[in-house]
Structures are given as C-alpha cells and as structure tokens.
Amino acid sequence: MTEPDQPKVHDLDARSLRGLAHPLRMRLLDALRFGGPATASQLAEKLGESSGATSYHLRQLAAHGFVEDDPERGKGRERWWKAAVQGLRFDDALLRDPSPDVRGAADLYLHEVATAQTQELSTWLGTRAEWSDAWNRSTDMSSFTLRLTPQLASELAHKMHELVDSYRDRTDVEDDPEASTVRVQSRTFPISTD
Template identity: 60%
Template sequence: MPEEPNLRKLDARSLRGLAHPLRMELLSALRRHGPATASMLAERLGESSGATSYHLRQLATHGFVEDAPDRGKGRERWWQVVEQGISMTDDLLQSPDPAVRGAADTFLHEVATDHARDVSTFVATRDDWLPKWSNHAMDLSDFTLRLTPERSRELITKMHELLKSYDTFEADKDNPEAERVRVHTHLFPITTDGKEPQ
C-alpha cells in the first residue's frame, strides 16, 4: 500500500510505549475530540488527573502526543496528537521478543475493545440520531467470504481507497447535515467445516 501522510508506523519501542489501555484511550480521545488537558481527559474517561497526566507524559516520551502551543493559560498544559493514524507491521506480531509480542497482543485487544465500545455507544444512543440516520444511513453488517491471503490484501486495499475517497469529498465539508462517522473494517480468517488453520 502507498505511504499515507500523518500515519505513525510503530516500531518495537513505540509499540511498548503505547500498548496500555489508558494510553490508547487517551490517544483516541485526543484524536476524536481535539486538544485537551489531563484534567479534561480524566473527567471524560473517569480516571484521576494524576493517572492521565502520567500516561500523557509517557505518550509524549514516545512521540504520540505533544504540547498544544496555542492553547492554555498559566500552568494549564494542553495536549494534542502528533499523527492521526497508527500502523503496525507483521514483524511486530511475529517478533522473537515475548515482550514485543505481548505488547502487540495488548494493542490489538485494545483496538478491538475500542471498536466494540463505539458500536455499543451508537446502539445505546441510536434514538438521538433518528430519523435522519435511519433508512440505511448507518450499517451493522457482516459478510463471510472465501478468499486467499492475496485476495484479502487486495480487498483491504480497495476498501481503504474507497473510504479515503469519501474523506476528501469537499461538498460534505461545510454541509450542516454532515456528521463525523466511524467506519470500522475487520477482515480476519475463521475456522469452518472443522478445518484447522494452516
């Protein structure tokens, strides 16, 4: 796939620095809601400001967040994300170092938890979005296909290209009916017909 702007590629060190449930929640909150202070994030996430402050500093050490220079007054420290996206390569999942593999597992489980939280939040608040976001303007579908790894990679690339084409659709930028939407893509093999993974 081509290089994407504003995308952080994880290495073993940065993965270990990120792979913590609260750090990933903090990073996600800053991405979705913009710059904030440790106290604001603590209130949003139901944590202590001491915990959010510590983990924000750890994220900064690894280059995920930085000071937001145009925000804050006096001793108030505002944080913002450095990149909007994260990419993890297969070599981290297959690392000979058990600490790196453990961090990769934590990272993937937290991503899955975050996705499940997004869907559950929407289902719990769906009445707030009706009637505009009915009539197939939202979707909770799943499909089972039979694909080779190569065809799976091709499908993922095409889905990502299609999604990016919608993100740059200028007509929606200033449309008062346009809302930020979350799109999750999950593609993974499953065992079927009693067959074991090869």
Template identity: 70%
Template sequence: MNEPQDSHIRNLDARSLRGLAHPLRMQLLYALRFGGPATASQLAEKLGESSGATSYHLRQLAVHGFIEDAPEHGKGRERWWKAVHKGLRFDDALLTDTSPDVRGAAEMVLHEVATTQTRDLSTWLGNRQRWPEEWNRTWTMSSATLRLTPELTQELVEKMHALVDTYRDRAVGGDDANTAQVRIHTHAFPLTTE
C-alpha cells in the first residue's frame, strides 16, 4: 500500500495503525477523504450504520489524528468532520512487528483496503451504464502476468507510481462538468503456480 512521497500523506506507525484498524473506521475515513466533510448522521445514513456507532468511531479517528473538525461547514449543533490527509503510507515493517496486535492490525488494514478496492470496481461495473459513453470508453480492468525478480517488480511499482504522480499535477478543477474522481488501483504480487 505504498503511496508517493507527499506532505499530505500520513505514515502509519504501530500506534496510529491501532486507531485505524477497524472496518467502520476505515470506511468513515474513506468516505471523508473522497466524499468531503460530513456529519456523523450523514455518514451513518450513507454507510447504513447507527449515528451512535459512527460518532464513536469518528471520535477515535480524531484522537489518532486521521480526521478533524470542519467548523466551516457546521451550523447549529451538528459536528462536521473532514479528513486530515489525502492518503496513507503503509510501512511493510508493521507486518513483521514483534507485537502480534500490531501484526494483526496491519493484516486487517490490508484486507480492508483490498475489500474497498474490490467494492469500488464492483460499484463501477454495476453503474457504468449511467455514465456518458466517453467514460465507458476510457476505463480499464486489465491484468498482466510477467516473470520478474523482486527487484524488477519494485522498479515496475515505482515507475507506475511515478507515472500516476505526473497526472496529479495535471488534475482538472472540480468545476469542469466533464471531470470525475478517477480511482487508480495497482496491484503487484507473485502468483502461486501449483
């Protein structure tokens, strides 16, 4: 789950990982990162949860520095929340930490990321007919199987991330009617050939 170097990327450590390692917390953070500021009630409705559960987990995310108040959106008593960082950087050393709790939390986070990515793709496949034809011509769900060493695989991953980074600077503002948030998933892992 390596992300490009950026001051808006949160590095996960053992303490922050424990604060994130819950499926609902990850869904809440994801919703705030990609949907913008929201209240616990709005998030509860969106995610099919109780507002009590979302309120509790939002407070836990705030304690660990993943989200913060968004008072510029609030009116009255409702508390608005926003994501602090644009992304997360996962240190593979968390998977080999001496603490079984840290290793378990790291595994849970990785599996939740994989589930979220699968859900993103399934949502697109289920809703693509609602999008204009030009979007239906520009998506991909491709795969390639290469025979590589770990070093060549790392080089490929770094080059893919560098390429994606070149498009961050070219991103179009939100007021262009022909833009959408485009999700890019990259996976690189060895296959068992038995």
C-alpha cells in the first residue's frame, strides 16, 4: 500500500505493459505526469497529434489504470485527464515472458524510454542558454566505464537509486526561487570491447 505522501508506482505486468507500450501512450502519460492535468485537445496540440488519436489512447491508458478523469476540472462535455501513477516499475522478467507479444511490448517500452531520455537531454542542450550560469555549471553529462560482475553492476545501480531517492523529498527547496525540476538519468549496461 502506498503512503499518502508517497508517489504511486505502477508495477508493469504483461497486461498493463501491452496497454502502455505504444509511443503516443507513453508520451501522453509523461505529459500528464510532468505537466499536470489536461484535455485530449490540449495534449494533441502539445504533442502534435490529432485530438481523435489522443482521445483514443487516453481511454486505453485509463482502461489499464495509468490515467483517470480529473473531476475537479472541466465543464460540461470537456473531459480532463490526470496521471493516476507517478512512477513505473519495469520487471526484467517481461523480457523473458513466454509470449512473443509481451516480449515485443517490453522491448518497445524500453526503446521508447531510451528515446524519450535522449530527447530530453537534446532539449536541454538546445535550450541551455536560456538557463542561468548556476544551472549550466550544475549539470552533468558523465560517462564512466568500469569492469564489474553482474552482481556488482546491480549493487552499483541500487546504490545510485538510493542516493537519488535521498534527494526526492527535500522540503528545504520548496520555496527557493532558484529550485527547478531536475531530471536525473541513470544507465548501467555492459558493452562489448571487441
């Protein structure tokens, strides 16, 4: 059970993964998670899609529990949507599922996550002149190459997650005018040296 002040994390299973593993659905969910509630028309304009497409995919996301109606907004026929989850947890077992459909959805999901992260970094690089010198000095784009066992790689990733989590609920920055939402991306993967 999620505590009231803790973000709701959705554990992806075979059924929900098939409901999410679509490029537009993933973009819609991210738009609602990070941009707040919106209508299908607003999301269509923001994402450069038709409102018919966004409406259809929002209903699919709702059927799988990722988004929901926002009853506090909207008048008459205007339907507002909000994210029902703030985090997603991917189980690597989905990549070994007996069903080729599930494995394909898992592969698509991971590739879309990587694409979205690359686009976010590219956007930052393209707009960094709009940010203060303090923010430009505070960013990091590092790459480290280590020689590890699978167990050590897992331990390293876990420790990095713990460190990031220790910054998640800092209340001392809530009213700080220099504070901004920060994206921290982490990747740990083996490479071939042949």
